[in-house]
């Protein structure tokens with residue numbers, strides 16, 4: 416999957432954020448907008464004029480939170496005004512604030528997959544993002560046919576988690592473990608496999624980086 420980053424940066428401060436660390440590396444290499452703005456929310460306006468290839472599946476703004484409550488509506492509208500002119504490219508959005516999608520429902524087109532990250536249904540203090548339950552409710556009530564859910568990095572969950580995902584009924588579901596040795600409170604591999612098997616009965620699931628939990632021998 417290709418990426419395109421017109422809006423970068425994020426304020427949720429998740430302890431396992433890989434993008435924040437990657438932004439530091441890019442800043443050290445002199446790459447904008449990270450060199451000037453670091454991981455502060457930014458509209459990289461020049462990127463709105465970049466060529467977007469046809470026939471690709473493009474993840475929009477993987478280097479930040481395009482739908483954060485702090486992002487001005489004007490920034491998102493500028494990005495959407497570019498995307499609606501690209502009917503031959505497929506786009507994935509991904510957010511921890513999916514309630515914000517409802518502000519832009521009239522701008523989404525059939526080639527746009529609206530995604531949310533929901534790592535668990537168990538409360539924790541690993542992030543300042545909206546609660547898992549808030550995200551679940553927003554995605555369940557989202558009036559859009561093309562939805563995606565990303566359970567990554569997967570965190571240990573309670574049994575009702577499977578019902579949450581079924582209620583949302585995403586077109587595509589990704590499940591994967593933390594890649595960066597953060598020693599998160601993750602489920603055992605058997606528990607994750609059981610979740611995937613159950614969900615595969617009713618939806619397409621892509622499993623990535625499946626491995627034993629760090630505390631399993």
Ligand code: SF4
Nearest residue numbers: 425427428429432479
């Ligand atoms: S929401 Fe995503 S970009 Fe923002 S801090 Fe968390 S992991 Fe990083």
